[in-house]
Amino acid sequence: MMDHSTELVSVPVGIAYTPYDAPSDAPHQGFADDAEAEIQIFDEYADALGGIENTIRITVVYWANLADRTEIVSGDGIGAFARRSPNRPNPLSICACTLLEVDSATLRVRGLDAVDGSKVLDIKPALQTER
Amino acid sequence: MMDHSTELVSVPVGIAYTPYDAPSDAPHQGFADDAEAEIQIFDEYADALGGIENTIRITVVYWANLADRTEIVSGDGIGAFARRSPNRPNPLSICACTLLEVDSATLRVRGLDAVDGSKVLDIKPALQTER
Numbered sequence: 001m002m003d004h005s006t007e008l009v010s011v012p013v014g015i016a017y018t019p020y021d022a023p024s025d026a027p028h029q030g031f032a033d034d035a036e037a038e039i040q041i042f043d044e045y046a047d048a049l050g051g052i053e054n055t056i057r058i059t060v061v062y063w064a065n066l067a068d069r070t071e072i073v074s075g076d077g078i079g080a081f082a083r084r085s086p087n088r089p090n091p092l093s094i095c096a097c098t099l100l101e102v103d104s105a106t107l108r109v110r111g112l113d114a115v116d117g118s119k120v121l122d123i124k125p126a127l128q129t130e131r
Numbered sequence: 132m133m134d135h136s137t138e139l140v141s142v143p144v145g146i147a148y149t150p151y152d153a154p155s156d157a158p159h160q161g162f163a164d165d166a167e168a169e170i171q172i173f174d175e176y177a178d179a180l181g182g183i184e185n186t187i188r189i190t191v192v193y194w195a196n197l198a199d200r201t202e203i204v205s206g207d208g209i210g211a212f213a214r215r216s217p218n219r220p221n222p223l224s225i226c227a228c229t230l231l232e233v234d235s236a237t238l239r240v241r242g243l244d245a246v247d248g249s250k251v252l253d254i255k256p257a258l259q260t261e262r
Contacts, residue, residue, distance in 0.1 A: 008250065009139070010221040010223065045203065048204065051208070051214075054213070055213060059225065061223050077181060079181035080179040081179040081254040082181060083255075084256065089144050090253050092253050121223060123212040
């Protein structure tokens with residue numbers, strides 16, 4: 001019998017500093033707002049940024065800490081997997097944004113829809129299809 | 132002092148069944164291969180699929196179980212955050228693919244680059260920019 005109770009553990013690799021203090025302040029998607037934000041990568045992961053300065057668009061994965069993980073279906077009857085709301089079983093948010101500047105382990109970006117202080121889990125160069 | 136040792140726990144919401152038995156079999160990105168795959172969502176999350184049948188492109192987040200989480204910089208000197216390799220501190224893989232059919236809690240998709248048996252963490256409708 002398949003065990004699907006397994007827990008998969010992520011570690012924060014950095015923190016996002018954004019103008020959005022609460023989920024209601026954040027745009028529904030990053031590209032709906034041109035505000036700038038910073039991502040500070042922790043020292044132990046700083047080397048993982050090597051070469052990122054050649055990238056214009058990055059895909060940021062962050063943990064939407066304030067999400068309601070029990071909301072499987074929203075009030076309008078739409079399931080969590082059929083909408084982009086942070087409320088979902090695993091509060092993994094994905095946002096493609098523009099990389100403006102790399103200063104040591106700090107990234108200055110435009111278009112990140114995370115709430116201030118969100119834990120960043122991953123950064124990838126955005127695929128053409130994600131930009 | 133900031134505590135960044137926090138562990139963030141995800142739960143599998145389903146399993147991906149694909150033609151790729153090993154990472155070396157999988158295409159570098161899903162769109163490089165037209166093979167079909169199935170995602171079986173666990174019963175307790177099946178309601179989260181409500182409305183997804185209206186979606187053509189979905190973004191799948193899955194756990195790349197075989198990834199090397201210690202590889203911060205690859206052999207060619209490029210950092211984990213500047214490449215799409217599954218080897219990264221958090222093995223969270225993102226793949227936009229085409230939703231062909233929804234049959235109860237099973238999704239038939241095209242273009243999923245996951246290894247067979249990968250644990251699925253999330254599904255979102257793909258943004259125009261991710262398609």
